[in-house]
């Protein structure tokens with residue numbers, strides 16, 4: 287019977303995102319067999335040490351010229367070939383832009399079921415893997431079983447703890463033998479934007495503004511609080527629609543679904559579509575002048591007051607606490 | 612250019628989810644059904660491509676009889692005709708992709724456009740699965756799309772975390788639409804009238820000759836745990852801010 291888990295991960299300039307280590311920690315816990323990590327591109331070789339330290343028994347680095355630029359069809363073919371060669375029980379992908387593009391393509395090739403964006407993984411009584419995943423943007427959670435011989439999962443970033451284990455991380459030389467000339471969809475350029483804004487789906491603290499902020503220039507008030515906290519900035523949908531902030535800030539059922547430790551909802555009423563995107567937050571803090579705003583029902587802590595007075599005072603208090611620490 | 616748009620009908624995003632213990636599906640009585648929000652961007656993009664390059668926009672949708680309402684709305688936006696794959700049983704993404712791909716195959720296409728994700732199951736996989744079934748390249752979560760029908764080439768910008776990337780690919784292909792791609796039009800009254808007469812071909816799932824056994828099975832749905840009642844602070848802003856900072860630091864221990 288197939289055994290072991292293949293953890294497929296992206297790397298940029300020799301660095302993997304934290305979710306790679308989260309997937310390895312889950313895989314170690316669940317796999318009776320080997321945990322193998324697969325990375326692509328120039329710099330893939332440099333990830334070996336870290337991937338081993340956080341739980342990979344072996345590492346495949348596909349760093350040939352064919353893998354220099356991402357191709358959904360090309361990379362999917364390579365993962366499918368590696369899967370056949372290793373004969374693993376399951377594959378893990380990160381549920382980020384990269385993994386969500388690649389995982390379904392691989393699942394299709396392998397004729398395997400895929401559960402996307404899982405927040406919990408476990409071993410079932412029948413010996414197979416099971417998962418819990420949010421549906422309706424987190425308004426409910428589904429426990430799912432995958433009944434195809436092979437199982438594919440993508441894991442939501444920022445949920446699982448990471449664990450140092452110091453496994454060997456030995457190199458596994460594997461060449462899928464693909465010709466880049468056969469790759470159809472190819473990335474030709476990466477456009478970085480928003481000078482260093484922390485990624486919302488990976489942020490530990492988020493300060494998010496709504497229509498209560500009233501004008502784009504007023505976002506400075508939130509920026510200052512975010513700066514004091516080391517937080518990322520987010521927003522409700524209307525604020526992004528108005529162009530006060532980039533579209534990538536928009537949180538909710540039709541925007542980003544986030545799971546930070548603390549979510550500050552400032553001048554946000556708490557519409558059901560907004561709440562859907564933040565239900566995975568450990569703590570929700572609401573600052574709103576309307577004591578009846580629905581956001582207070584979803585919050586752990588709330589301040590009823592004018593954000594233009596509360597937020598600057600809070601930023602000052604936070605800075606004072608941090609200075610003492 | 613022949614453009615196929617895959618449209619799913621989903622519960623309105625304002626829907627409050629109701630469950631009984633042990634349920635594997637939500638309670639659907641009283642739910643308002645709408646076109647999946649991302650599929651509206653897909654329809655709009657199809658219409659714009661047709662307006663620019665000529666051709667036809669065909670909507671393909673799978674689901675029970677109620678789905679026809681979503682189909683008529685897509686036709687009222689301006690799609691030319693539709694295929695309704697009639698299916699009542701629960702399935703999974705792969706069953707949907709196999710069925711949709713079969714119909715796409717029968718129709719023929721230059722481009723297939725889907726939403727990036729359906730806001731009910733949130734699987735974000737039917738587009739790429741259709742692409743694999745049809746051996747097509749894909750570009751997902753697209754913010755900008757340029758199509759050159761003569762050169763049979765596509766150049767798309769897709770969203771990444773805090774960045775974006777340009778993907779180039781040949782036609783035909785599968786493209787999945789993200790918010791920001793365009794601003795979907797509202798159906799006008801004359802177009803709503805016209806839509807009533809447009810052709811909707813009804814195809815029973817069973818007639819497609821595909822495997823309809825789901826691989827991914829929902830065993831149980833649960834609601835997220837309730838948060839304990841909030842600590843609400845009122846009073847002077849400076850006082851409230853100081854108390855909030857203290858609670859976050861000493862009680863929650865998160866700063």
Ligand SMILES: Cc1cc2nc3c(=O)[nH]c(=O)nc-3n(C[C@H](O)[C@H](O)[C@H](O)COP(=O)(O)OP(=O)(O)OC[C@H]3O[C@@H](n4cnc5c(N)ncnc54)[C@H](O)[C@@H]3O)c2cc1C
Pocket residue numbers: 495496497498499521522523524525536537538539540541552553554555556557558559560563573574575576579591592593594624648
């Ligand atoms: C199909 C669909 C999908 C949607 N998806 C999303 C989504 O993904 N995300 C999303 O956010 N929304 C979404 N919406 C919109 C959603 O329904 C609400 O309209 C929206 O969330 C409201 O945004 P808001 O809270 O910023 O604004 P409002 O509802 O206008 O709230 C502003 C709040 O600011 C408070 N306020 C005003 N002045 C001050 C002050 N000086 N100090 C403190 N507080 C103040 C007010 O009391 C009020 O509560 C969607 C809607 C639809 C129809």
Ligand SMILES: Nc1ncnc2c1ncn2[C@@H]1O[C@H](COP(=O)(O)O)[C@@H](O)[C@H]1O
Pocket residue numbers: 617618619620647649650653671672673674704707711724725726727728729730732733734735736737738
């Ligand atoms: N039953 C369906 N009928 C038509 N299109 C669908 C169906 N299910 C999914 N799709 C398309 O695939 C996209 C992604 O859906 P999902 O993989 O379920 O998140 C949707 O936005 C639709 O464009």
